[in-house]
Amino acid sequence: MVGAGASSLVLEVRNLAAARGLRLLFEGVSFEVASGESLELRGPNGSGKSTLLRILAGLTRPQAGTVKLVGPEDANGLHYLGHLDAVKPAETAGEQAQFWARYFGREPAVAKAAMKRVGLASRGAVPGRGLSAGQKRRLALTRLLIEPRPLWLLDEPTAALDSEGRDLVAQLVAEHRASGGMVIAAVHGDGFASSRVLDLSTLKAKA
Amino acid sequence: MSGSFAVFARELKLAWSGGGGAALPVGFFAAAASMTPFAVGSDTIALQTAGPGVIWIALALSSLLPMERLFQADLEDGTLDAYASSGVGMEGIALAKTLAHWIATGIPLALVSPILWIMLQGAPEASGLVAGAALVGSLAFFFFGSIGAALAAGMRRGGLLIALVTLPLYVPTMIFGAATLDAAASGGDWLGPLMLTGSAALFGIATSPFGAAMALRTAID
Numbered sequence A: 001m002v003g004a005g006a007s008s009l010v011l012e013v014r015n016l017a018a019a020r021g022l023r024l025l026f027e028g029v030s031f032e033v034a035s036g037e038s039l040e041l042r043g044p045n046g047s048g049k050s051t052l053l054r055i056l057a058g059l060t061r062p063q064a065g066t067v068k069l070v071g072p073e074d075a076n077g078l079h080y081l082g083h084l085d086a087v088k089p090a091e092t093a094g095e096q097a098q099f100w101a102r103y104f105g106r107e108p109a110v111a112k113a114a115m116k117r118v119g120l121a122s123r124g125a126v127p128g129r130g131l132s133a134g135q136k137r138r139l140a141l142t143r144l145l146i147e148p149r150p151l152w153l154l155d156e157p158t159a160a161l162d163s164e165g166r167d168l169v170a171q172l173v174a175e176h177r178a179s180g181g182m183v184i185a186a187v188h189g190d191g192f193a194s195s196r197v198l199d200l201s202t203l204k205a206k207a
Numbered sequence B: 001m002s003g004s005f006a007v008f009a010r011e012l013k014l015a016w017s018g019g020g021g022a023a024l025p026v027g028f029f030a031a032a033a034s035m036t037p038f039a040v041g042s043d044t045i046a047l048q049t050a051g052p053g054v055i056w057i058a059l060a061l062s063s064l065l066p067m068e069r070l071f072q073a074d075l076e077d078g079t080l081d082a083y084a085s086s087g088v089g090m091e092g093i094a095l096a097k098t099l100a101h102w103i104a105t106g107i108p109l110a111l112v113s114p115i116l117w118i119m120l121q122g123a124p125e126a127s128g129l130v131a132g133a134a135l136v137g138s139l140a141f142f143f144f145g146s147i148g149a150a151l152a153a154g155m156r157r158g159g160l161l162i163a164l165v166t167l168p169l170y171v172p173t174m175i176f177g178a179a180t181l182d183a184a185a186s187g188g189d190w191l192g193p194l195m196l197t198g199s200a201a202l203f204g205i206a207t208s209p210f211g212a213a214m215a216l217r218t219a220i221d
Helices: A049-056 A093-103 A108-117 A133-146 A163-178 B002-017 B023-040 B044-069 B072-076 B079-085 B090-119 B124-151 B159-186 B191-220
Strands: A010-020 A023-034 A038-042 A064-070 A078-081 A151-155 A182-186 A196-199
Touching: A010 A049, A023 A038, A023 A049, A023 A064, A023 A182, A023 A196, A038 A049, A049 A078, A049 A151, A049 A182, A078 A133, A078 B079, A093 A108, A093 A133, A093 B002, A108 A133, A133 A163, A151 A163, A163 A182, B002 B090, B023 B044, B023 B090, B044 B072, B044 B090, B044 B124, B044 B159, B072 B079, B072 B191, B079 B090, B079 B191, B090 B124, B090 B191, B124 B159, B124 B191, B159 B191
Parallel strands: A038 A182, A038 A196, A078 A151, A151 A182
Antiparallel strands: A010 A023, A010 A064
16 A cells, blocks of 8 residues: 555654643654554543644644655655545535545545545545545545555544444554554553554653 | 644635635725715815825724734644644744635635725726725735734734834835825836835745744744
8 A cells, every 4th residue: 555665664753742721732742653563552632642643744743753654766656534524514524535545636436436445436436525434534534545655644533423324444553554654643441453552641741 | 834724724714604704804995984974074085196005004904803813823723833743844834824724815805905995086097007906905914914913923912012013014015005196196117116016015925934833833832
C-alpha cells in the first residue's frame, strides 16, 4: 500500500513539549516509530494526546522539540484524522470521496474502491448531513485508502464506530503496518495488536 | 497542483448548489441602490452625481457579506486540518477558494450593476463599462476581503473584525472605481482610473493568498 522504499522510514521525535495557554501539557517526549510499527497514545482526557498528534501533523507548533521523518525523500507525507471528520453537509458521500481522489491526483476508481472498503458503497448518494456519526467517520477513513501515505496519525479513530467498524480500523492498521506503514493513534480501551504504548499521564511535568 | 484545482471545483459547486450563495449579496446590492432615490430624491442631476459613489459603496459592502463564511465552515468541520496536513500549500487553497467565491458571487454582482446604474439615471451607453469596472472592482474586494476572512475564521461573529480589517484595504479600489464611473458619466478619460482599479485587483490577487494562508495557519494552531 505504501510502496517500496518506505520500509526504511523512521519518525524521530525529540524532547517535545506542548502547552495550552499557561498549562504545560507534557514535556520531554521522545520516541521513534519505524516502518511497520504502531504507537498507541494513552492517558486521561486533557493529557495532550490530541495536541501531540496535531504537532506531529504539523498543525500545531510545539513549545520545544523536533519532529523528523527520516527516510527516502519520495516517501514523505502523512494522513491526519482528527476528531472532526471533514465531511461537508451539502455534498454526497460519493462526491466527497471523489473530491479527495481529485485532490490527491488519483483515479476516480480509487475513491469507489475506498468507499466499498469502508462499507459505504450503498451510501454514495447520501448527502453528508444524512450520514450518521459512524458513517461520517467511515467516510473520513476513505482518505487513508485513496492516497497511500506512510504515516497515519489517528485521533481516537474508533470513536462513534460500531464493532464491525472497529474491526475495520484494526484491519486497515494491520494492513498498513504489514506494507511498511507507521501508525500513531490516540486510543481509549482496546488498542491494536502488538502495538507499543506511550502513556502521556506519566510524562506530565511535576510542577 | 491537483489539490488546489480540486478545491476550486468543489467550492464552485458548493457555492452554486448550496441554495444560491449569490442571492443575499446580490439582493443587498440591488436594495442599497434602489433605496437611493428615496433618500437622495428623484432629481436626475442629484442621482447622476450620487450614482457612481452609491454603486461602489454598495458593491464593497455586498462583497463583504460572503466573507464571514469563506473559511469558517472549513475550519469548523475539520476540512482545513485535512488540507493543511496534506502537504498542499495553504496559499493555493486560499487562492482557489477566493477565486471560486468571486466567480459564484462577484460575477453576478457585476452583472446586475448596469441595471442599478440605469436606475440611478446613468447614461445607458456606459453600461458595459460599469459592468466591467464592477467586475474588476469586485475581484479586488474579494481578494482583499479574504485576508479579513482568514483572520476572523476562528472567531464567532467575526463579521465586525472582517469589516474593520478589510474596509481600509478597500479604499484605493473604491477611489479608482468610483473615479472610473465619474469619468464615464462626464465623458472624461475613464481608462486611467479603470487601469488603476485593475492594478488594485492584481495587487490583491498577488498578495492576499499569502496573508490569508498565514492567518489560516494561526487559526488552525
